[in-house]
Amino acid sequence: MNRRDFLKVIAAAGIGGIVVMEGLDDFRVEAAEMNKDSNALQAKHWGMVIDISKFQKPEDIQRVANACHQYHNVPDIKDPKHEVKWIWKEDFEHAFAEMESKYLSEKIKTMNFPVLCNHCEEPMCVRVCPTKATFKRPDGIVVMDYHRCIGCRYCMAGCPYGARSFNFIDPRPHIGMMNHDYPTRAIGVVEKCTMCVERLNKGLKPICVEVSRGGIIFGDLNDPNSEVRKVLRSNFAIRRKAELGTGPSVYYVIGGDEEGA
Amino acid sequence: MLEKVLYGSKRYYTWIVFLMIIIIFGFTAYLEQFNTGLGITGMSRDVTWGLYISQFTFMVGVAASAVMVAIPYYLHDHKTFGPIVILGEFLAVAAVIVCMLFILCDMGQPTRFLNIVLHPTPNSVMFWDMCVLLGYLLLNLIIGWTILGADKKGISAPHWTKVLTYIAIPWAVSIHTVTAFLYAGLPGRYYWLTAIMAGRFLASAFAAGPALLIILCLILRKYTSFKTSKEAIQSLAVIVTYAMIANVFFFLLEVFTAFYSNIPGHMAALQYLFVGLNGHNNLVPFMWTAAILAFLGIGLLLVPSMRRNEKVLTIALAAVFIAAWLDKGIGLVLAGFVPNSFERVTEYIPSSTELAIVLGVYAIGFLILTILYKMVVAVREQSMVEH
Known part of the structure; x- marks a missing residue:
């Protein structure tokens, strides 16, 4: 030759x-083409309304956060630089920092706001991810493929809500009670709230909704007859940094009799 | 041509060994990071990018600046730049490799880096940045290598190299524009969310890059037979002068918009950089040093009698380079994370491991640069003997 x-x-x-x-x-x-169970909960645009009146005490959020973090094997890392959190407590002035109010009522000032991923309609994290490791499902939920994530943290720079955590250190030694039905994450990847897609698939509502005692209302924002839409029709609701055009799917209502709203 | 790098003076070998030691030192630090994760750095949940990404950003500028020699020479027939065009191209090669190494160092899962190629994502600026950087590396390597190869044989370079040089010119602008777009399109990061970001990046690059190139030419002139003409150095110095003036001007535009509009989000990062925010002021001394050096450099460069004095010129160029580095290689990336999404300030201090890795990467860059420049000097020496 x-x-x-x-x-x-x-x-x-x-x-x-x-x-x-x-x-x-x-x-x-x-990864988006996951198999669906026959009794899976389905929607066109999953969303949440958080009723702040049901979170009077810090323990009310702690209960929800603990349930979520235990269920999803979120490590309990004390160092704020390395901590991983999916849902946690903020006050009004930090959760809604852009709504500067000089003379805020004492009631609003001391209220507790659970914050989490907003599952945006126009998610910046999805737009910037260079590997499609973060993607939006047809039902509006923004999820991640932890095995594809390269750990570049571009999504964390892009997210205007600080909703994402990076595994700076090995998370596994910091998991208190291991839930063997849910995977753990490797070091060097980003993670965040998944709106419990795996529970929806089994016909169950997200764990935070389940333990919130009516504080978190979950449903299809696209369906005018859904519970979330009913609540939004009769309450004044706000979203975090909606002016950025991200279209957050998490709404906050002051709840109760709307007093002080 | 590569065989030329094996023969050199004692000083040359000492320099190579010195770089090798730093590289081994940096590589050991990287192994530690590889095994224990990015928690070993000073980065945090709030400041998710640190020195690696800021050095990457700065070095993309150095790489792009080769065009400031190429445009006058190839488009305007500015003959005095003839001998140093190849120095610009090889500086770009070393700089792009440094950029790529910094990206690799910053990755939480470096072994998955091929995912960017396996799952190409056109909506991510990072994907495009990878494309343009890779293309720019190849362009400069091919152009430089071929021209030097032709030089060695005493023939003129093939015609297609000229075509590639024309492609490389807008390509150089593209690498720094795309790198600016990494930042300039993110909602809620007000220090970055500005239309002038790419312009600022290019101005700062065209000041810092040629400043470095002149210093390299002066070092080559002192220690080797490669004598860059006074005219070439003066021409480049003028480019540095006006690029730096544009850079400072663009920065002041940012200051005006932020403070005249009085919008807190736009002012916060600048306040953090120059006076501190909520009692956090780690970067204040760095930024004031940058400001003083920028004006000192411009002042010295603007006065012709001072610029023509090469001793003063060296000081002025060093001032410009350091000022640009403090601004873009430190302040720009870090201040983008201040304040965080909850209007809190978290500060970032790089760890010693992180610093060792940064030094190691720069040492690799210098090693590549030394090898490439050594080839250039050797080929030129040979052709001088033959002709």
């Missing part, structure tokens, strides 16, 4: 290889 023939064979093999690879591509399953 002379040099010319050899090069021809190599070129042919190369082209053949590319064709085969392209063919294989059709069998590749994107």
Whole structure:
């Protein structure tokens, strides 16, 4: 075989290889195409309304956060620089920092606001992710493929809500009670609230909704007859940094008799 | 051509060994980070990017600045730049490799870096940044290597290199524009959310990059047979002068918009940088140093008699380079995270491991640069003997 023939064979093999690879591509399953159970909860746009009147005491949020974090094997890391959190407590002045109010009522000032991923309609984290490790499902939930995440943290720079945590240290030694029905994360990846997609798949509502004692209302924002839409029709609701055009799917109502709202 | 790097003076070998020691030191630090995770750095949940990404950003500028030699030479036939065009191209090669290494150091899961290629995502600016940087590296490597190869044989470079040089010019602008877009499109990060970001990036790059190139030319002139003409150095110095003036001007535009509008979000990062915010003021001394050095550098460069004195010129260029580095290689990235989404301030102090890794990456850059420049000097020496 002379040099010319050899090069021809190599070129042919190369082209053949590319064709085969392209063919294989059709069998590749994107993470978004997860199988659905027959009794799975389905919606066009999942959303939440958080009734602040049901979170009078800091313990009310702590209960919800503990349930969420235990369920999802979120590590309990004390160092604020490395902490991982999916849902946690903020006060009004920090959760809604952009709504500067000089003479805030004492009631609002001392209220507790649970904050979490807003599952935006136009999620910045999805737009900036260079590997599609973060993606938006057709039902509006923004989730992650932890095995595809390269840990570049561009999503954390993009998220205007500080909703994302990075595993700066190995999370596994910091998990108190391991839930063996839910995976743990590796070091070096980003994580956040998933709106409990795996529970929805089994026909269950998110764990935070379940333990919130009516404080978190969950439903299809696209359905005018859903519970969330009913609450939004009769209450004044606010969203965090809605002016940025992200379209957050988490609403806050002061609740009760709307006094002091 | 690579065989040329094996023969050198004692000073050359000492320099190589010195760089190798720093590289080993940095690599050991990287292994520690690889094994224990990014928690070993000073980065945090609030300041998620630190020195790695800020050095990456600054070095993209150094890489792009090769165009400030290429445009006058290739588009305006500015002949005095002829001998140093290749120095600009090889500086770009070393700088882009440094950029890529910094990105790799910053990744939480570095072994998955191919995911960017396996799952190409056109809506992510980071994907485009990878594309343009890779393309720019190849362009400069191919152009530089081919031209030097032709030089060695005493023939003129093939015609297609000229085509590539024309492509490389807008490409250089693109790498720094895309890098600016990494920042300039993020909602809620007001220090970055500005239309002039790419312009500022380019101005700062075209000041710092050529300033470094002149200093490198002066070092080569002192220690090797590669003598860059006074005219070439003066021409480049003028470019540095006006690029730095544009850079400072663009920065002052930001200051005006923030403080005349009086919008807290736009003022916060600038306040943090220059006077401190909520009692946090780690970066204040760095930024005032940058401001003083910027005006000192511009002042010295603007007066022709001072600029023509190469001793004064060196001081002025060093001032410009350090000022640009403090502004873009420190302040720009870090202040973007201040205040955080909850209007709180978290400060960032790099860890010693992080600093060692940064030094190691820069040492790799200098090693590549030394090898490439050594080839250039050796080829030029040979052709001088032959002709």
